[in-house]
């Protein structure tokens with residue numbers, strides 16, 4: 001009788017057995033959380049030392065456990081770990097394997113007082129901490145490459161833009177220093193996040209705390225955490241460190257995306273300021289003359305995917321009740337994807353900036369005399385005229401040059417200048433020099449050579465810490 005074989009099936013449908021095979025797949029996290037195998041084994045190693053310290057595991061059992069954990073570590077590292085049906089996640093897979101190696105009479109003790117809730121939170125924090133450490137290194141390296149390039153090309157001038165309209169002349173190195181400043185802030189922010197990630201949830205149990213008085217400080221120290229999370233309910237349910245890490249990834253990718261967009265624009269024939277090296281561009285399959293900045297477009301495009309990881313996970317957790325809920329398993333895939341994307345992106349961006357070629361002549365040819373209209377206004381300011389007035393006078397000079405179809409305001413004669421304002425003198429001609437314009441902006445943060453070199457030195461010092 002089918003009703004006896006399927007006692008739980010009331011309304012039909014595709015579900016026929018005691019368990020739904022698709023549910024196993026839907027529920028399982030091993031396909032992706034095995035990335036944390038090392039963190040999981042380390043967590044168990046230290047946790048069992050904690051159990052030994054309170055007399056729940058003997059010294060002999062502890063050394064057997066440690067031996068077994070090492071075997072498993074080697075199996076994962078060599079790609080020889082055999083996954084079995086029933087290995088729902090990295091924690092069950094490792095524990096099952098430990099039992100096979102040292103016997104379940106011992107392996108059955110390792111989970112005493114521990115829950116998968118504090119275990120997974122611990123594994124995640126160890127894993128994220130390591131990834132952030134790698135990113136600190138890569139982002140620091142990226143900044144150094146930009147700084148070195150800027151120092152070498154300090155003499156090159158180009159137009160600075162607002163609204164993508166030519167605004168004022170700047171140094172190419174000043175543009176580089178702008179992005180190096182963003183990325184240095186990212187570097188510093190990363191270190192602040194590292195400190196918040198590095199707190200120990202271990203020993204919180206399922207939620208209510210540890211029933212055998214485990215020494216949580218000891219566990220934290222053994223795992224290299226800076227401190228213990230002070231509330232067991234928070235310890236198992238907090239994923240702010242995941243959100244914060246993905247926020248960091250998103251903000252960093254936003255900077256990467258804007259950096260890429262500038263370079264894409266500068267690489268067009270219309271600008272011709274830069275040329276990406278062949279390693280980071282491709283030709284068109286149809287148009288032989290084309291060279292596309294694929295790497296830069298991918299960097300720009302992948303920002304969207306990282307933002308999606310952050311917003312998707314925030315949606316997943318926004319309404320879950322305290323404390324642990326299975327929804328939280330949705331933290332891993334977006335986090336891992338965001339971290340991998342960012343890691344690859346910073347390495348690609350480093351490659352792009354260290355190999356692209358600039359076209360100094362094109363950059364300087366794009367400088368036009370109208371970009372010195374502000375300098376013309378400043379000239380009269382130095383002669384005591386209020387800026388509001390000089391701004392207006394300079395505007396009249398621009399209009400006069402346009403009306404007379406001159407190639408620029410520098411082509412106006414002294415008489416014409418004086419016709420507009422009699423305070424113009426012979427020395428007005430000195431204004432029409434891009435290098436001089438740039439060099440006048442020598443206050444902190446400006447585009448004068450000494451100001452830019454100071455910025456670069458400061459940035460290099462910050463990422464060297």
Ligand SMILES: *[C@@H]1O[C@H](CO)[C@@H](O)[C@H](O)[C@H]1NC(C)=O
Pocket residue numbers: 023024027028088089
């Ligand atoms: C889902 O996986 C968890 C482990 O993460 C396990 O405890 C639970 O039994 C599984 N549930 C189902 C319905 O398979």
